[in-house]
Amino acid sequence: MPLVVHPHFHRRRTGVTAHTELIVPELARLMETRALGKHLAADVPRIPWGELWRRLREEPVVWHAHRNNELLFGFLLRLLGRQVRLVYTRHGPYPPSWFTRFIARYAEQLVTLNPQGAEWMGIPSRIVTHGVNLERFVPPADRAAAWSALGLGGRYGVGVVGRVRPNKGQGDFVEAIRPLLSEFPEWKSVLVGLAKGKDAAWAEKLRESTGGELVLAGEHKNVVPWYQGMSILVHPSYGEAFSMVLVEAMACGCCPVVTRLPHVPAVIEHGRTGFMYEPGDVATLRELLRMLFREPERVRQVGLNAAEEARARFGVAHEARALAGVYQAALGG
Secondary structure, three states: OOOEEEEOOOOOOOHHHHHHHHHHHHHHOOOOEEEEOOOOOOOOOEOOHHHHHHHHHHOOEEEEEOOHHHHHHHHHHHHOOOOEEEEEEEOOOOOOOHHHHHHHOOOOEEEEOOHHHHHHHOOOOEEOOOOEOOOOOOOOOOHHHHHHHOOOOOOEEEEEEOOOOHHHOHHHHHHHHOOHHHHOOOEEEEEEOOOOOHHHHHHHHHHHHOOOOOEEEEOOOOOHHHHHHOOEEEEOOOOOOOOHHHHHHHHOOOEEEEEOOOOHHHOOOEOOOEEEEOOOOHHHHHHHHHHHHHOHHHHHHHHHHHHHHHHHHOEHHHHHHHHHHHHHHHHHO
């Protein structure tokens, strides 16, 4: 198997950055795989520009791009006569531009994250879902103790993890849970994630609307203690290509309550490994939470089921093996 390169030319840390940091070391266990570029964790295997340029003249190289500019750079290498095989993953949660669809046609292989993404692209693709590090994201030995260690009070935790902004749905979560806080005082609510600029002011208004009961925990580089402490993870987003938060929470044994986005029914089974509701349906979300607050043992069992499902289907090793097949196809294309 030849060298596989994952370019990373983006300065700001995003979900694609986190994915690159996870998948490159895992792929390196199966084949020679390295990242190219800055702004990645220090332990991610990298290839210097000089070595890459030399090897491009000597052997085929698989160039796995995750953004349009990285794919265009791969085209440039190909135009310079280098032996480049192009793979492109389309990560976006919304319909792509005509330009994205146009340039993707000239990659040997296209990867999408869910059936809707594949339909949007309008050309053949392989659906490969993301995986999580199952050595890091694990259920706690004692969830009650894990929640107590966070110091928020109460017996149980429920919350949202992710960037705090309107299209992520935290407003729906707060509206749904506000009437339940006095009815179920043993349950404490929290938002874990970065809120910047006007989103920070919006988040503060959400907190004030609960009489100060909602906790704004801010951004945490290590979110594992939050997944291990919370009993219920609400994911109220209006748009995701594939939610890493969902599968990370499942792997940690949270009971997920999730908007029915296109990829979600293939991830959870309603009532067994989680619960789904339509985006924006605050009334249904509230009733789901009320039911679960009344039945903490059911919450615990669904969380155990979710963790088992994540370990069976959503480890990063599963993703790496699937991508290895994509690379073989690219080399033959």
